[in-house]
Amino acid sequence: ANAVHGSDSDENAQIEGDFFFTADEQF
Known part of the structure; x- marks a missing residue:
């Protein structure tokens, strides 16, 4: 997550990771 x-x-x-994976799951 840090590298990305x-x-x-x-x-x-962690915050960005949660948001990213949440958005990814919605798609």
Whole structure:
């Protein structure tokens, strides 16, 4: 997740990861 989103922290990575996977599941 960090490599894909380039997040600065694990918190941001987790938040972005949850959003990304949620959007992916909707499709």
